[in-house]
Amino acid sequence: MQNKSTEHQEQVALVTWFRIRFPLLRMALFAIPNGGLRHIKVAMTLKAEGVIAGVSDLFLMVPRGTYHGCFIEMKTLKGKLSANQKEFIKIAKNMGYETIVGYGYEDARDKIKKYMEIN
Numbered sequence: 001m002q003n004k005s006t007e008h009q010e011q012v013a014l015v016t017w018f019r020i021r022f023p024l025l026r027m028a029l030f031a032i033p034n035g036g037l038r039h040i041k042v043a044m045t046l047k048a049e050g051v052i053a054g055v056s057d058l059f060l061m062v063p064r065g066t067y068h069g070c071f072i073e074m075k076t077l078k079g080k081l082s083a084n085q086k087e088f089i090k091i092a093k094n095m096g097y098e099t100i101v102g103y104g105y106e107d108a109r110d111k112i113k114k115y116m117e118i119n
Contacts, residue, residue, distance in 0.1 A: 005058075005076065005077075005104070006076065006107075007074050007075060007076050007079065010074055010075075010076065010102070010104050010108070011031070011057060011058070011074045011105075012103040012107045014072075014074065014105050014109060014112075015029060015031070015058070015103065015106045016114065017105070017109055022116070025062060026040060028060060028061050028062050029058060029059070029060045029061075030054055030058065030061075031045045031057060031058055032056060032057060032058065032059060033046065033051065034051055034052070034053065034054075034057070038086055039095070041091055052088075053082075054074035054083075054084025054085045054086075054087055054088040055071075055081065055088050056072055056073040056085070056088060056089070056092070056099070057072060057073055057074045058071070058072040058073075058074065059072070060072060060112070060115070061070055062116070063100070064115055064116065064118035064119075065118040065119060066096065067096060067097055067098040067115075067118070068095075068096045068097050069097055069098070070097060070098040070099070070100060070112075071088075071092050071097055071098070071099045071100070071102045071116050072099075072101075072102060072108060072112070073089065073099070073100070073101045073102070074102050074108060075101060075102065075103050075104075076103070076104065077103050077104045079103065081101065089101070100112065101117065104112050104116075
């Protein structure tokens with residue numbers, strides 16, 4: 001994708017690719033609605049329902065090797081992890097999950113391909 005693509009565009013491209021590449025696993029990759037600007041009432045409702053800042057954008061519920069599944073944090077090519085995201089990634093790894101930080105669609109795609117090849 002272009003250098004000025006948004007994180008949203010990169011994530012849409014990744015999910016689209018995954019569902020074409022792995023059609024039988026189309027429901028195994030899903031978004032976690034943590035980011036984005038929302039009306040204060042919606043934000044309060046989501047927080048009460050358990051939304052936590054820093055949780056990765058996507059979850060791939062396909063176990064591979066010793067991993068229970070894989071959390072995927074999407075970033076633009078120049079994006080940076082927040083302190084909350086770094087903390088979540090550390091916790092996820094300690095709990096036996098693989099974590100991927102995808103700097104754009106192509107980077108995330110390539111890392112998912114590697115993950116899916118683990119026996």
